[in-house]
Amino acid sequence: MERRTLLKMIALLTGGVVIGGNAFLTGCSSSEEHNLKARLKLTSQQVAFLDEVAETILPTTQKSPGAKAAKVGSFMTIMVNDCYEAPDQQIFLDGMDKLDAACKKMHDVGFMEATAEQRLVLLTAIDKEIKEHMPQNGQSPNHYYTMFKQLTLLGYFSSEIGYKQALRYNQAPGRYEGDVPYKKGDRAWA
Template sequence: MERRTLLKMIALLTGGAVIGGNAFLTGCSSSKESGLKERLNLTPQQIAFLDEVADTILPTTPKSPGAKAAKVGSFMKVIVNDCYEAPDQQVFLEGMDSLDAACNKMHKLGFVEATAEQRLSLLTAIDKEAKEYMAKKGDLPNHYYTLFKQLTLLGYFSSEIGHKQALRYNQAPGRYEGDVPYKKGDRSWA
């Protein structure tokens, strides 16, 4: 799957432009080249937190492993460090604290300690809030949940697990077939 096609699909799924999309299209650059002030040094606990958020967005199903198995938290760290501008890096970092605080407020538990149902209800409410925010944002910074969701989708569907277990992957597809029969329940092609 081409990078541009994947970015278009993620933008369509999340209801907006892909944040940092220009960096994905032109290639990531080092912090010195892009003018980023500093790299985020995420702790293993923060990466585990991001894995839990990603796994709530794309959980394990009977047919494929979830985002946690694809190590999306580590992917997020790399992309945020190498491709995001300083304001989006700050939103991302503060977003982890905001998400945990919102979970504490809603369920009296931190996000990692919450049950799968509690996490899902929280992320559903925040997703709605993020869509409303992004619709009227203007010059405001990006919403942190939009960053999390887009990176989860990009990280998962560009991983080996996403390609080979969630999608139908055929490394050497052979000849072009423009009209392939679809059976209900079939996975999409990678």
């Protein structure tokens, strides 16, 4: 028996609509467009580029490794492939070229050839520009740098390096303590 037929029978027997039934039915469609989601095919150089962008956003410090050590570039690729719609995937992909072009315009070298200081100056300027042009309601069209930054933070702090070395990690925290002493410079809890 086909899933579509089964869902229709369940709906008839229960006298109502199956919650989420549309998702089940569209999952049964035979349309190639619906079944095949666009996938980014990033080269190892592009993943290395994303690692360097992430490392500039969250660099290695004396206390913890940076985003590059957490392989955030590979994480970004997976998230963009699995979670972003095709238009956002294109914004992300085009953003790598735009970021490289902006670096060449500002520093006369590509992003990968730029020094850590040059990269930081560039990303700080782009971040400032985005914040200045954000509408009052806080909603703005997706910007490639915002995507890079959000995925960097998500990838890093959900990695083992992020939650065990950058944050204070307690595998079995025990009881809830609402008032924990805090000293300036303490790491947040994972």
